[in-house]
Amino acid sequence: MNTIKIILGDITKADVDAIVNAANSVMLGGGGVDGAIHRAAGPKLLEACKKVKAINGERCPAGEARITEAGNLKAKYVIHTVGPRYGIDTPSETLLASAYRSSLDLAISHACKSIAFPAISCGVYGYPPEEAAGIAVSICQRPEYESLAIIFYLFSEKMTAVWMKAVYGSPVLAKSPVPI
Numbered sequence: 104m105n106t107i108k109i110i111l112g113d114i115t116k117a118d119v120d121a122i123v124n125a126a127n128s129v130m131l132g133g134g135g136v137d138g139a140i141h142r143a144a145g146p147k148l149l150e151a152c153k154k155v156k157a158i159n160g161e162r163c164p165a166g167e168a169r170i171t172e173a174g175n176l177k178a179k180y181v182i183h184t185v186g187p188r189y190g191i192d193t194p195s196e197t198l199l200a201s202a203y204r205s206s207l208d209l210a211i212s213h214a215c216k217s218i219a220f221p222a223i224s225c226g227v228y229g230y231p232p233e234e235a236a237g238i239a240v241s242i243c244q245r246p247e248y249e250s251l252a253i254i255f256y257l258f259s260e261k262m263t264a265v266w267m268k269a270v271y272g273s274p275v276l277a278k279s280p281v282p283i
């Protein structure tokens with residue numbers, strides 16, 4: 104059985120080998136969790152992002168992932184992935200699954216033992232949380248990711264309950280912070 108934990112809290116505090124960022128395709132920072140990760144990591148992260156090869160200004164298309172150093176974060180790496188803008192980047196389900204898979208594959212290929220995910224695409228990109236959680240959890244439960252400790256950092260009680268239901272099948276309400 105794969106190790107999947109859920110925490111209600113700020114992903115920038117995660118003590119893991121790799122923190123996943125819900126970035127945009129330009130990969131030079133933004134709002135939401137992207138902004139929080141860049142603020143906590145400091146300017147080294149932006150410098151590392153600038154070194155990632157860009158094609159027509161785009162460093163990471165939707166559904167793909169890129170890895171950089173993590174600046175001042177506790178983590179060794181930041182894995183930047185771009186989820187779909189719901190209903191705009193299509194098929195959204197395939198692209199969201201691919202964002203999770205690409206991130207997990209990069210973690211494995213860089214010998215990571217632990218990885219923290221936010222709810223990719225569930226903020227300004229508008230993905231319905233229940234659908235997103237189902238996709239996220241089904242990818243993370245695949246046997247090829249058994250060696251990774253996977254932690255989801257959710258930012259509200261509502262989102263935490265949605266993820267708990269996807270992992271455990273019951274809508275247990277979480278209190279902050281809740282390592283399960």
Ligand code: AR6
Nearest residue numbers: 113114125127133134135136137139224225226227228258
């Ligand atoms: N820790 C954990 N989760 C967080 C944090 C945090 N510190 N801050 C926000 N969240 P979003 P997206 C949650 O909008 O939908 C950016 O501008 C948030 O409540 O950050 O993939 C990028 O540059 C929500 O549940 O990412 C892109 O342009 C989840 O993280 C765009 O937003 C994702 O919300 C990507 O949009």
